[in-house]
Amino acid sequence: MLRLVSRVPVSLIVHDPSPLVHARGYGEVARQVAHLSGGRTELIVHSEIAETEVRNQTAGIKLTRLPLPMLGPASKSEPKSHPVRVSVVGQFKPDRDVAGLVALAQQAPAEWELKILGRG
Numbered sequence: 001m002l003r004l005v006s007r008v009p010v011s012l013i014v015h016d017p018s019p020l021v022h023a024r025g026y027g028e029v030a031r032q033v034a035h036l037s038g039g040r041t042e043l044i045v046h047s048e049i050a051e052t053e054v055r056n057q058t059a060g061i062k063l064t065r066l067p068l069p070m071l072g073p074a075s076k077s078e079p080k081s082h083p084v085r086v087s088v089v090g091q092f093k094p095d096r097d098v099a100g101l102v103a104l105a106q107q108a109p110a111e112w113e114l115k116i117l118g119r120g
Contacts (some may be wrong), residue, residue, distance in 0.1 A: 011042040011064075017053040020093045085113045092120030 018022065043061055045051045046068040054063055086108070088101065105114055 002027045009040060010100055011044055012052065013044045013046075015046070017045070017050050017057060020095055021091070021093065042072070083111060083113055084109075085115070087115045087117060092118065 041056065041061065043054055043063050045054055045063065045065050048065070051063060051065045086104070101116070108114060
């Protein structure tokens, strides 16, 4: 939709080409809109598996695989100048390991900031 409305190049990141539960923007309508862009919209994925799935779902659309933008673990010798924040981001899924999240919360140091953000 951005490409059709704004007339500027658009890159969309597809994090989960086969969501476990219904996710907005992953259906047939979204694929048809992407095809209407005339190949001017680029899709970005972060893994070989996702690349294969997206290629099978959206033939003819420009696709790029880029590494997931994450920093490596900090050295233990570095002093911590900010609190530790742990966030789980994404909509609720029945497959989510809630027991694992509870265990993390029980074992985490009291100064850690724990958040769960997302639909459901």
